[in-house]
Amino acid sequence: MQEQLINRAKELLADGTVVRVLGWRRGDMDYNPEVAYFNSADELSDFVYNGFCGANLSKYMIEASKLEGKTLVFLKPCDTYSFNQLLTEHRVDRDKAYIIGVGCRGKLDIEKIKAKGITGITAITGGPDQIKVSTIYGDHDIDCKDVRLERCHVCKGKEHRVFDEVIGESVDTRDADRMAGVEAIEAMSPAEKFAFFQAELSKCIRCNACRNVCPACSCRKCVFDSTKFDSAQKANTTSFEEKMFHIIRAFHVAGRCTDCGECSRVCPQGIPLHLFNRKFIKDINELYGDYQAGESADQRAPLVNYTFEDAEPGIVSERGSK
Amino acid sequence: MPVNEKTGEFTPKIVAFCCNWCSYAGADLAGSSRLAYPAEVKIIRVPCSCRVNPMFILRAFEKGADGVIICGCHPGDCHYSTGNYYARRRMTLLFSMLDYLGVESGRTRVEWVSAAEGVKFSTTMNEFAAKIHELGPNVRLEDLRCKNN
Numbered sequence: 001m002q003e004q005l006i007n008r009a010k011e012l013l014a015d016g017t018v019v020r021v022l023g024w025r026r027g028d029m030d031y032n033p034e035v036a037y038f039n040s041a042d043e044l045s046d047f048v049y050n051g052f053c054g055a056n057l058s059k060y061m062i063e064a065s066k067l068e069g070k071t072l073v074f075l076k077p078c079d080t081y082s083f084n085q086l087l088t089e090h091r092v093d094r095d096k097a098y099i100i101g102v103g104c105r106g107k108l109d110i111e112k113i114k115a116k117g118i119t120g121i122t123a124i125t126g127g128p129d130q131i132k133v134s135t136i137y138g139d140h141d142i143d144c145k146d147v148r149l150e151r152c153h154v155c156k157g158k159e160h161r162v163f164d165e166v167i168g169e170s171v172d173t174r175d176a177d178r179m180a181g182v183e184a185i186e187a188m189s190p191a192e193k194f195a196f197f198q199a200e201l202s203k204c205i206r207c208n209a210c211r212n213v214c215p216a217c218s219c220r221k222c223v224f225d226s227t228k229f230d231s232a233q234k235a236n237t238t239s240f241e242e243k244m245f246h247i248i249r250a251f252h253v254a255g256r257c258t259d260c261g262e263c264s265r266v267c268p269q270g271i272p273l274h275l276f277n278r279k280f281i282k283d284i285n286e287l288y289g290d291y292q293a294g295e296s297a298d299q300r301a302p303l304v305n306y307t308f309e310d311a312e313p314g315i316v317s318e319r320g321s322k
Numbered sequence: 323m324p325v326n327e328k329t330g331e332f333t334p335k336i337v338a339f340c341c342n343w344c345s346y347a348g349a350d351l352a353g354s355s356r357l358a359y360p361a362e363v364k365i366i367r368v369p370c371s372c373r374v375n376p377m378f379i380l381r382a383f384e385k386g387a388d389g390v391i392i393c394g395c396h397p398g399d400c401h402y403s404t405g406n407y408y409a410r411r412r413m414t415l416l417f418s419m420l421d422y423l424g425v426e427s428g429r430t431r432v433e434w435v436s437a438a439e440g441v442k443f444s445t446t447m448n449e450f451a452a453k454i455h456e457l458g459p460n461v462r463l464e465d466l467r468c469k470n471n
Contacts, residue, residue, distance in 0.1 A: 043385065113439060124346060196424075243463075247420075250419065279419060280419065283415055302411070306411055312414075313417050316418045316421050316427045
């Protein structure tokens, strides 16, 4: 599969269809490939595509759309939702992108592998269903099903929503209820809910990784960079003060979040940030009809698509603190 | 916690965002009709209910408000035709999120009050203040960095 992608990229570079390739480059370890531009066929020798290529490349297309010439971009099925959403918002230029839909059989979470007590990893080989983790203490065979990213358990399906060509087979890896986590919190009492979020959000170090990676957070100027936004600029007085950052960020992407799960993937503290976004998605689906951001490029955003008969805000207390 | 100096009782801070065209005029009518509503309610006049940025609500809570109520024209009656429709969807989602975070849903409310509904304005504010008295001070969304005292 990786060879196939490299060969096709070389062909497209050679015949002048594209002038650069946006993909994943080998990192310092087998489990941390990084996003990179490749400008020539030689540079493509560093190109990788494996179970750890979870990074969603859609957001990088915003910058690539401003460059001369076409960019070849590899998108997994769930990444195409983000690309579609950015198209809807006129943030990317479809004519500047040559999209190869790459097959995806679920991406892996290195943190889940490490959580199995595996340390001193030297190499990871194999795939797509079984991987072999070599460590300085010996080898481990791991079933990929057990170490998938959270978002792969609620896979949106194997279809690419926007592409020029597709290479490789995809598999729908869905094996969990997407809203189960949200429902579990909704069932708690206000005090329990608060305790849960306090415990999770107290871990936040405000590194802004979730904002920086989020394809929906694509404003040129971000409110959190403003010096006038004072809860972001002063030192913490309690450990729970980053809650506002997360509430505001979740609200800013409400109705535009495709639930790509990048925020939770990149969080260095392991905060389940998708729980915020999914709450909004759940409410939108329940109150205003099923909506999947990025499913097609001509949808109206739910926050502006009002009707006279919309539910009244009082519905929140009528439904009660379940 | 704000306390009444004479009685030592909890006196909540309640912020009411009222739209200029309907609810603010409704409050005015309540006043000229000699209808009482609690002095704990601080009215902030906004041009339209959709002028209320979700940030205003979070900011009010951050700075120590115990309850926030938004009043606007009835759906269909907006001075700008569609403002309150936007507000309605936004506030529904925001309030639902606050409820999800453990802020009791009784602390937030949206009510449509027309310029002719002085009685409704006064009963709504009395009801809402009673609810906040029952819930007690808001400590969950306070941000100590935003406090003046």
